[in-house]
Amino acid sequence: MHNHTLIRKAKAVVTCDAADHILHDVDIRIEEGKITRIGAGLDPIGCEIIDASHSFVYPGLINTHHHFFQTFVRNLMSIDYPNMLVVEWLDRIYRVFKEIDSDVIYHSSLTAMADLVKHGCTCAFDHQYCYTKKTGTSPVDRQMEAAGTIGLRYHAGRGCNTLPRSQGSTIPDEMLETTDAFLADCERLIDAYHEPDPFGMHRIVVAPCQPINSHPHTFIESAAFARDKHVRLHTHLGEGENPIMKARHGKRTLAWCEEIGFVGPDVWFAHAWELDAQEHAVLAATGSGVSHCPAPATLGGFPILDIPGMLEKSVPLSLGCDGSATNDSSNLLDSLRMAYLMQAFHGKSRNRVPSPYEMLKIATVGGAQALGRSELGSLEVGKAADLFFVDVDMLELCGTLHDPANLIARAGVCGPVERTIVAGKTVWEHGRFPTLDERELAREGNRICTERMAPHFPL
Ligand SMILES: [Zn+2]
16 A cells, blocks of 8 residues: 655656746655655655656646536537627527536536546636526535546636626526525535635635626625635626626726725636726736636637736736637647637737747646635645646657647647646546546436437527
């Protein structure tokens, strides 16, 4: 019986530490889910040995925005996101969302989490705002169950919508909740799952879905509640809703969030595509973070973030897949390369393109900052053993190996990674989940999708 793990002779370790160290031919010793030593020729006694002599090792990617429940509403051309405004899309897609039940939540979450883990993600936040008559308050409980099955480090955003359609929202009435019921369930979930200590596997985030689809007091009370409980806050911002906010409140969304106190180092926003340079300065001054999701930005035709400009101002930036209905995958490696290519395309004329390695750091160190997890995001002694391997003895990677730091975002890794380790445990290796029957789970998920969701898809 081995108590510890030794990753032996890694061909390269891209640490993503503050000094941007790239180490070669080193061992990594892991004890109790943490990295305890990094160096050449470490003592292997008492350790399970993992050979990494043909592998590049990276810190696990951190996904800071997603909607797992949308995974069974993918590839649906009858509600085609690129061909409509986001508010129109919301109006139509919610009619399908209201058919989601508790089993759909479990299997769609499991599917998304498996895709993430296969592609090097070790810690994910999900923004769960789909509460129907059929799910009741079960979704986060079912997601925690799925995270335990896959072995992913998981932050659940408990979302909500409180504003009726009659008052201008896009939400079917049967999917509305009251602010009191929402906050009561947040409290229940925090008591049941939130692990505030460093290295915890599960956390809860208070995350009303978006300002246009809730009463203002939902956001005001959420901010007060989250601060009282010392948990983080999240919502959508700058994705086409500004004209509605101006008509309702006389100001853009970020100014409204600032006015009600929904900004700060404990807050991060999904998207921020439509924010201007002055608003970037507000994000930087308040320490509010952004989750950049390149796939829906592209499919929705949104402005491309000026990442070098935002980094210059020290806006905390991280990376997300976003909902599976606007991506339509949960492959964060793919989103990382897409984010880099978009920056190259749009940055060329501005004469400032971030390096692929800078984009990798947004997906690792940046993600850790967004989630308030300074013990994640880099490979250093004392940090969590959350990491992934890329087997570099592969023909498609020949000729790229001279620069491990830039490889992931520039050349890209197509297909699953070699191995993913979360909290010191291997959760994916050599094409299989060590504790799961993947084919059986895929068949069961497809059966549930076909039975429960497909009959409600518009033609
Ligand atoms: Zn989203």
